[in-house]
Amino acid sequence: MxxxxxxxxxxxxxxxxxxxxxxxxxxxxxxxxxxxxxxxxxxxxxxxxxxxxxxxxxxxxxxxxxxxxxxxxxxxxxxxxxxxxxxxxxxxxxxxxxxxxxxxxxxxxxxxxxxxxxxxxxxxxxxxxxxxxxxxxxxxxxxxxxxxxxxxNPTDDGDPEEVERRWLAWVNVSAFAARCIEAGFADHFEDSTIIPCMDISKALEEEHPPGIKRNCLIRVAVQYIMIAGTKICRAKIGRGKTEEQQRWLEKWKSWAEKLLELAEQNELEPGLTSEVREAHGTMVALQPHLFKFKR
Structure with missing residues (x-):
């Protein structure tokens, strides 16, 4: 530093x-x-x-x-x-x-x-x-x-420009939170992965119409995965031996599959599509045994 x-x-x-x-x-x-x-x-x-x-x-x-x-x-x-x-x-x-x-x-x-x-x-x-x-x-x-x-926490109420400002600000502060987790500043938190996992679930498990909210939710999810994915994976999945860890393994796989689906649909803005592909690659690299590849 x-x-x-x-x-x-x-x-x-x-x-x-x-x-x-x-x-x-x-x-x-x-x-x-x-x-x-x-x-x-x-x-x-x-x-x-x-x-x-x-x-x-x-x-x-x-x-x-x-x-x-x-x-x-x-x-x-x-x-x-x-x-x-x-x-x-x-x-x-x-x-x-x-x-x-x-x-x-x-x-x-x-x-x-x-x-x-x-x-x-x-x-x-x-x-x-x-x-x-x-x-x-x-x-x-x-x-x-x-x-x-x-x-x-952003809402959809109010002037469209203000709503967009709130969602963009959420992306910014989420990236910072991811960097704090990755850097170890949150290691002593009671659970530093609660908000990241809530936001990733919101982006990749819920349906949202195209627009600024959807784009920002996806970008928040991929920032958490790309920056702090290793820490989140370690905290939630560990060695995957307990029932709770197995449930998070299934969630991890479904998140990665949703990212691949979003990337292949090619409906997102170009910069976001490339981030989605990178986040998918990160998830696969962290749990490669979950995914089958065709030669």
């Missing part, structure tokens, strides 16, 4: 830049969220950019050099104010991921940042009576993602 990517993040017309600028202009300056927005804007999202490792140091230094000194009473709390700090950090991160396209380099840059935070000297806090290591095992990222998923 730690490399600068040529992502050109500073164009003022980009929605993620507008989001950060709005947070800085209108947010409460006393909150960690406001500070996180300022640090992101001047580091990873500035015209010059910076290394994710440098941005990680700036974020961590804010907590020790600014936040704690301004709230000395936090030193007596079990979590030492870290939950509020992390809520601000992860809240900004996830909100940005709704806006940054699923294929944009900035998604990888933010994943790099989360890696770099984990590489900082380990620090332990107590949350809910349990000792945990910040950036590594604390529950705040999981709670933040669950809250954002519930609030932002």
């Amino acid at each position: 730690g490399s600068i990517r040529n992502v050109r993040p500073s164009r003022s017309n980009q929605p993620w830049i507008e989001f950060l600028d709005n947070e800085i202009a209108n947010g409460d300056p006393q909150t960690p969220r406001h500070a996180m927005a300022k640090i992101f804007r001047r580091s990873l999202f500035s015209a010059r950019g910076c290394l994710p490792s440098d941005a990680a140091l700036q974020l961590d230094s804010y907590y020790h050099d600014t936040y704690l000194p301004a709230h000395p009473d936090l030193k007596d709390e079990d979590d030492k104010g870290m939950v509020a700090f992390l809520s601000g950090l992860y809240g900004v991160v996830v909100d940005l991921m709704f806006l940054i396209p699923y294929h944009h380099g900035l998604q990888y840059t933010v994943i790099d940042l989360l890696y770099e935070l984990r590489n900082l000297p380990p620090k332990e806090i107590k949350v809910g009576g349990k000792i945990c290591q910040i950036y590594e095992e604390e529950p705040v990222l999981e709670l933040t993602m669950k809250e954002k998923w519930v609030v932002n």
Whole structure:
């Protein structure tokens, strides 16, 4: 990790830049969220950019050099104010991921940042009576993602342009969630595969009329499979010995067959069709014994 990517993040017309600028202009300056927005804007999202490792140091230094000194009473709390700090950090991160396209380099840059935070000297806090290591095992990222998923789960109500915006944002944040799973950031979650499997099932087991919703549901499914397929397969199927694992094997096979059907129908947009084929190949490669091939 730690490399600068040529992502050109500073164009003022980009929605993620507008989001950060709005947070800085209108947010409460006393909150960690406001500070996180300022640090992101001047580091990873500035015209010059910076290394994710440098941005990680700036974020961590804010907590020790600014936040704690301004709230000395936090030193007596079990979590030492870290939950509020992390809520601000992860809240900004996830909100940005709704806006940054699923294929944009900035998604990888933010994943790099989360890696770099984990590489900082380990620090332990107590949350809910349990000792945990910040950036590594604390529950705040999981709670933040669950809250954002519930609030932002797209619906078909409203103006068509707004509906399309919601579904495209769902693709973006789902790709980020897949990258978090693949990177191991969700290994300590109670079950990091619940939402991915729900969304894959919705895309590949339910019937949806052609349109933006169908396209986005399929794209969400293939992103989860291509990016985090190995982790999902391992979590749900394992060695395939239990009845539950056998049921997931059958589901895995039916998902792969549906992807092949979608690809062969050739009714999707070209870019999506190629992603569907790639996702099908990933599923076959992970469980090859499920599929018979003609020579």
